[in-house]
Amino acid sequence: MTQLQKARRQETTPEMERVAAKEGLLTVEVRHQIAEGKVVIPANVNHKNLEPMGIGEGMTTKINANIGTSLDFPDQAREIEKMETAVRYGAHTIMDLSTGGKVDEIRRQILSRCSVPLGTVPIYQVATETIAKRKAIVDMNIDDILDVIRRQAEDGVDFMTIHAGLTLHAVERIKKQNRLMGVVSRGGSFLTAWIMKNQKENPFYEHFDKILDIAEEYDVTMSLGDALRPGSLYDATDRPQIDELIILGELVDRCRERGVQVMVEGPGHVPLDQIVTNVKLEKRLAHGAPFYVLGPLVTDVAPGYDHIVGAIGGAIAASAGADYLCYVTPAEHLGLPGPDEVRQGVIASLIAAHAADIMKFPGRALQWDDKMSQARRSLDWKAQRELAIDPDRFDEIRNKYKSSSDACSMCGDLCALKIVDECFGINRSGYKKQL
């Protein structure tokens, strides 16, 4: 049985208990949210040593790091290093998007070392295997798809992006929609090509129940992919995007009817003032299903800095109710990220998530900030380092610009804190006790 099915029977699982403990909630509260479909715990029955994570309304905002080989960089060891880097710096989940090298083997290697929930996009593997058979992507069929999904589910994949919302009807209409970027989702592009060539309904949509059979068996959480996510500000919140969101909402109902956990994917490039609308719309059209957003990217012009662009959008989205942020790295739009870009992407997303959680859950989230400010106030550099979101980075910069005083090299002995301490006659070491 899935977490959802058990929650509906008011059965408590170890995963629910663990999530409740981490979130500082009662288990019954978490269970209630799962039963309502407002929270998911992606936890494949075959994923050993999993640290379960709650995603959805009432949970702190989670962030995901994408890793995985590409045709240009099929090196397995590099992707394992990226996975370990992402987890070390705080990623709550990992997605393996491998398309280069031995995809099954890479996934199994990653799963065996990955304590956080692992997601995949099965169509990527279907496409690479179809190509390997010297066929074109448009030649894949539902058996190829179900074969990959079953293999990945058996391995222990906790959640899968399923692009079932792109319909034949939508593909026929999209050419009239004056999109600037067209289809930028990779899975969406494979399916657009497949649908156009075969003039048949999207096999993920057509055979959605067969996919749910497997999902139910292993408790794989469905992450309904947005094949038509906007790839430029120009295309944001347009008819194709919202049209697909309505279909995704219908698919949420079908997952819930089957007892399969489900969340919805969204955004991409969205202007700052359309983000809240996107979040509210998903929560309404998908009946409160957890919302998993990429970015959102609030400008198109900053390749090399899209982790910052995504942090701006992510903070706004999460504060409006998005539950789960997919990171963007500085390599976005330029190439496959390496470990350093993974680290930067993870931290930027964590900052966005935490900034939003301060608003969503001030009681829980602000304690960290208050402790940091106390440490800062008392010029306690050791405590500041320990509390820093990235202590390694703290050291890197502090050691680069050392000061001769006990303050920092920005102001040295002209430090505002030191000066005010002196004039108020305050003994700095007393600060910790004051608060």
Add this chain to the structure above:
Amino acid sequence: MTQLQKARRQETTPEMERVAAKEGLLTVEVRHQIAEGKVVIPANVNHKNLEPMGIGEGMTTKINANIGTSLDFPDQAREIEKMETAVRYGAHTIMDLSTGGKVDEIRRQILSRCSVPLGTVPIYQVATETIAKRKAIVDMNIDDILDVIRRQAEDGVDFMTIHAGLTLHAVERIKKQNRLMGVVSRGGSFLTAWIMKNQKENPFYEHFDKILDIAEEYDVTMSLGDALRPGSLYDATDRPQIDELIILGELVDRCRERGVQVMVEGPGHVPLDQIVTNVKLEKRLAHGAPFYVLGPLVTDVAPGYDHIVGAIGGAIAASAGADYLCYVTPAEHLGLPGPDEVRQGVIASLIAAHAADIMKFPGRALQWDDKMSQARRSLDWKAQRELAIDPDRFDEIRNKYKSSSDACSMCGDLCALKIVDECFGINRSGYKKQL
């Protein structure tokens, strides 16, 4: 006469014309906003070769980069390199906050090479000169202050942070306000010490008219400093901060009465959901004066990444009406930044400003994004590089992760854009002409 005095007489200056041309507005529109006090053009009559900049309502959002020596890093050449780096990457203004080495000489060197408006915080130099005379900061007097302000004005400084809003009355009350961080503004801490020791009114407040005499003579724009800006989320939007903002509003009136251009400084550490309130409050209490905000920083826990934290807050502040963002670098809270941190701080602030301008002025700002998306759509890497906010960074990452295909190494030949092109039978080179 100042730009404000001329605007009131409906006289058009070359600076107004230049600003109007850059903003894509009519000169009469810019002049009207200046006459109303809603826009300033910081342009000291003695600053040669100045590229004037309009700051305020109706103007695109501007960003400032702080540079300047410290006690630990008094090297003049390094600060000139930082100034040049900041201007090269797009800073609209520079502030020289030097407190180490020969402060007059450094400022003059910077001014002679600085084509954008230059600001200072005169109390920093007053403090260093007072200390150099083997006296304490609390020994400075109004003559020392006016001497520095006049010297800087004569040199051509375009705008000055004047901490005239911190009153004797406020200092007496602040101890009861349960602030976590107390006073974190450096100028504010000097004045708190001075006021407590001397038990007299803040000399900048007491003798504000004498400061305005000099400001009027050289057309130095007053940037009213917020001595009590919050240094932690815990202290944000508290009574001391808003109390001071009211005084700053009164001082705005006094500047305007004298025909002196004026803007108001604000934020620091502010939770995401209090930013809009801060901006609306300033616009109301200071009667529409341009709002110049530091950050805002939406969390305290990310030293090493405060440029990202500030970009989140800055984008929200600017989209709510803040006119001018002071950058924050990755070295904030850790040390004096070097050239690389200056570059990162400038770009992060520019991203925030542009993301907000897309909302404020979609007609003007979105053209850049649309061009970038067109270039991306047609896989035109040369055009993408030219349009990138930082073409050097574009090269650094793209060269690091090269692809064997004409797409990027993220997807290689599995590029969504390429696949959809093929299935729609689109010749990619035709894209540029389509839009």
